[in-house]
Amino acid sequence: MITYNGERIVDAAFAEQVYEAVARIPRGKVATYGQIAAQVGDPLAGREVGHIMSCAPSGRNLPCHRVVNRTGALAPDYAFGGQEKQRALLEAEGVTFLADGRIDMTLHLWGKYEQFNIFDMS
């Protein structure tokens, strides 16, 4: 469990909210771990979000490949069976990558640049 502002939040409940938030990420967009953490009420627990993803239950069809760090870099190889895999999944949804293999955050970051994004594929 975690503590926040004196309140105690059950670990399982926290994870549950994380999964919900992740499930809400629209197709063709990505969110940062920090964003997810903020949505579930703990903006400072980005690391926890990452850890929770690693334990994500497989029965839920969670689009965890849409969650990246703030620079748009993909998760380490051990997360999706290779970054190639994750990249393929994202590209299949319309996410574009930069030459250095990172996601173009100015186009696909969920909730930050939509006003500039013509395409809203959800």
Added chain:
DNA sequence: CGCCTGACAGACT
């Protein structure tokens, strides 16, 4: 307990 580590983030340079 303290210390180190990590799918992270923010402020600064």
Added chain:
DNA sequence: TAGTCTGCCAGGC
């Protein structure tokens, strides 16, 4: 944006 330093939280030792 990249690099660096610092802050945060949980978990393992």
